[in-house]
Amino acid sequence: MNITTDIISVLLNALISFSYLSLATFGIVLIFKTSSTTNFAQGMLGILGAYATSYFIDPTGVNDLTGLPSVLITSPWQLILPMLGGITISFVAGLLIDVVIFRNAKFTNAATKQIITMGLVIVISGLIPVVFGPTTRMSFVFSDQTIFLFGVALPMHQLITLGISAFLILFIFAMLKYTKWGLGVRSVASNERVAGLMGINTNKINSLSWAIAGALGALSAITYTAGIGSMSSLSMIDMQVNAFYASILGGFSTFFGPLAGAFLLTTGQSLFPKILVSYNLAQWSNTVLYFAIIVAVLIKPVGLFGKKVIKKV
Amino acid sequence: MKILFNEHVKPFLKKPHFGFIVVGIILVIIRSLVNVLPPDLYGAIVTTTYYYIAGLGFALLLGYGGLASLGTGAFVGIGAFGLHYIYRFMEMPLLITIIAVIAVSIVISIVFGFVSLRISGMYLAIVTMGLSQIVIEIIKNIPNYASGTTGGFLSGGPRRPLVFMGMELAADSAVIFMAVFAVLGMMVVYNMITSPTGRALLSIKNSETAAQTMGINLLKYRLLAFVISGVYGTLAGVLSIMFVRNASVSQIGLTFALNILAAVVIGGTKSIWGILLGTFVIFGLDLAVFQRFQLGNYSIIINGILIILVVMFYPGGLIQLFGDMKKYVKKLRLKIRERIYGTE
Numbered sequence: 113m114n115i116t117t118d119i120i121s122v123l124l125n126a127l128i129s130f131s132y133l134s135l136a137t138f139g140i141v142l143i144f145k146t147s148s149t150t151n152f153a154q155g156m157l158g159i160l161g162a163y164a165t166s167y168f169i170d171p172t173g174v175n176d177l178t179g180l181p182s183v184l185i186t187s188p189w190q191l192i193l194p195m196l197g198g199i200t201i202s203f204v205a206g207l208l209i210d211v212v213i214f215r216n217a218k219f220t221n222a223a224t225k226q227i228i229t230m231g232l233v234i235v236i237s238g239l240i241p242v243v244f245g246p247t248t249r250m251s252f253v254f255s256d257q258t259i260f261l262f263g264v265a266l267p268m269h270q271l272i273t274l275g276i277s278a279f280l281i282l283f284i285f286a287m288l289k290y291t292k293w294g295l296g297v298r299s300v301a302s303n304e305r306v307a308g309l310m311g312i313n314t315n316k317i318n319s320l321s322w323a324i325a326g327a328l329g330a331l332s333a334i335t336y337t338a339g340i341g342s343m344s345s346l347s348m349i350d351m352q353v354n355a356f357y358a359s360i361l362g363g364f365s366t367f368f369g370p371l372a373g374a375f376l377l378t379t380g381q382s383l384f385p386k387i388l389v390s391y392n393l394a395q396w397s398n399t400v401l402y403f404a405i406i407v408a409v410l411i412k413p414v415g416l417f418g419k420k421v422i423k424k425v
Numbered sequence: 426m427k428i429l430f431n432e433h434v435k436p437f438l439k440k441p442h443f444g445f446i447v448v449g450i451i452l453v454i455i456r457s458l459v460n461v462l463p464p465d466l467y468g469a470i471v472t473t474t475y476y477y478i479a480g481l482g483f484a485l486l487l488g489y490g491g492l493a494s495l496g497t498g499a500f501v502g503i504g505a506f507g508l509h510y511i512y513r514f515m516e517m518p519l520l521i522t523i524i525a526v527i528a529v530s531i532v533i534s535i536v537f538g539f540v541s542l543r544i545s546g547m548y549l550a551i552v553t554m555g556l557s558q559i560v561i562e563i564i565k566n567i568p569n570y571a572s573g574t575t576g577g578f579l580s581g582g583p584r585r586p587l588v589f590m591g592m593e594l595a596a597d598s599a600v601i602f603m604a605v606f607a608v609l610g611m612m613v614v615y616n617m618i619t620s621p622t623g624r625a626l627l628s629i630k631n632s633e634t635a636a637q638t639m640g641i642n643l644l645k646y647r648l649l650a651f652v653i654s655g656v657y658g659t660l661a662g663v664l665s666i667m668f669v670r671n672a673s674v675s676q677i678g679l680t681f682a683l684n685i686l687a688a689v690v691i692g693g694t695k696s697i698w699g700i701l702l703g704t705f706v707i708f709g710l711d712l713a714v715f716q717r718f719q720l721g722n723y724s725i726i727i728n729g730i731l732i733i734l735v736v737m738f739y740p741g742g743l744i745q746l747f748g749d750m751k752k753y754v755k756k757l758r759l760k761i762r763e764r765i766y767g768t769e
Binding site: 222223406 | 565
């Protein structure tokens with residue numbers, strides 16, 4: 113009986129972390145496939161949206177003395193409209209990044225693109241205090257309630273997040289499979305030049321991918337910072353790093369792989385401490401997790417679900 | 426006298442090694458001017474110097490080996506925390522300590538090298554990031570560094586001031602060490618890239634298959650590139666803790682690795698002087714120049730935009746700027762001459 117509860121609690125915790133991580137991972141994979149770069153600014157794009165949301169809900173920010181926000185949430189619209197506003201801001205920011213910067217740097221090498229995204233991190237982290245003022249801000253949870261599921265306490269906020277992200281991920285997969293945009297993304301992912309020759313507007317596909325990645329990042333950042341109850345421009349860095357590990361664990365070559373990798377990673381995150389704590393080694397759980405990922409990648413260099421791409425010499 | 430100058434002194438001045446020694450001499454002069462220079466400029470120069478050493482090693486990896494590793498932070502961490510641990514808690518003499526941390530970093534960099542044989546491209550960047558994260562986690566799990574920071578050599582616990590050959594070292598004395606290591610480091614890298622080793626690395630970068638066909642041992646050169654870059658990173662860590670006197674794991678994470686990558690790419694991946702310029706742009710420019718204008722948060726934004734612009738429009742690095750300027754001056758001279766003397 114005890115073991116069943118443990119397993120359920122591990123799985124539920126993994127699912128909840130997965131709901132944040134999957135959104136961030138999907139944004140990274142989308143950009144990796146279309147612009148062929150590892151986007152280190154994904155977390156920052158998200159945080160930009162989260163700050164904007166917080167600003168729309170509560171322009172004055174958290175009171176330094178009481179540590180409480182100056183606005184009380186009474187109706188759901190008070191949350192939903194600013195959230196849409198924040199997501200739109202990240203969407204537009206992603207669009208602008210592609211149109212202004214990446215469109216002009218399309219045929220540079222991988223390291224250059226990585227550094228451009230790093231420069232974006234620096235720019236956005238400087239921009240946030242300039243635009244939103246130096247006050248502390250926080251995100252708002254959907255609901256304060258906690259419910260018990262199979263004997264495991266779960267905050268309502270995280271269940272709602274799980275629902276939203278599950279819906280979004282399924283929706284995007286359907287879009288990728290059945291719409292013209294999805295076909296465009298898949299063809300740009302396999303070969304950008306040829307896709308352009310075949311009459312696909314690759315610029316449009318790329319900029320839309322950046323925009324969607326920004327929006328997903330924003331949703332992930334808003335819900336995650338609300339869940340952990342604090343927000344700073346560094347909040348999403350761990351999430352983003354985990355998204356990279358998830359992507360290489362699952363393999364960048366499919367859209368499904370990184371998400372599977374993300375689920376394996378979050379399962380590991382909640383499972384390893386549970387196992388190691390009985391040997392009094394709980395602080396080593398992160399090390400073990402990273403080590404396991406690297407061993408897995410060394411055994412299968414294209415990722416667990418990746419396909420091997422044969423290169424011409 | 427003129428013959429003596431032309432035949433003996435001038436060739437010596439033209440040698441690149443002379444330039445490297447000048448850097449060392451300038452550093453020693455800066456050390457003696459510590460009370461005259463404004464402290465932020467002094468700090469910027471010193472920071473640039475020790476990260477320049479890490480950048481030099483990384484350039485060998487990226488510019489000549491074509492391996493975009495994001496694991497530099499791990500080696501800087503091994504240097505800083507390793508020196509602190511072995512010197513303070515195991516009570517070894519300083520020289521033995523430095524040799525010991527270099528030995529540790531060689532072992533770790535060989536692991537990195539073996540990983541790079543199996544994985545390439547963007548995956549390698551993320552895997553090396555993971556490996557360096559493991560090193561950071563291990564540092565954090567040493568009980569003395571549970572908070573992820575060192576308290577320096579004098580605070581708390583068993584105090585032990587930094588002593589070298591019976592002399593107590595002040596923080597500024599580290600600059601002398603930096604001068605020595607920077608000059609040595611530049612010479613070693615210069616000799617390496619102008620020797621067959623450099624050519625072998627370049628050929629591996631351009632095509633692994635072709636290089637192997639020509640009889641170049643992939644394993645040997647990959648490991649060599651990783652070991653040298655690891656040792657350079659460790660030296661940077663050692664020098665940083667000797668100067669700053671404390672270290673924190675938050676400074677050696679992903680951001681740091683990306684900064685080193687940016688410094689090398691911005692300066693020019695294959696140019697020893699370019700990397701010096703790039704390191705200054707990344708680590709020193711903000712402190713030494715922008716802070717003077719009281720820009721506040723705008724200085725960070727300007728720095729970021731500068732990085733993006735340089736990378737986009739000068740893919741060969743800032744060092745290309747000097748070449749372009751030289752060409753422009755030549756053109757201008759020709760134009761003026763034409764105007765004065767006519768086209769003949």
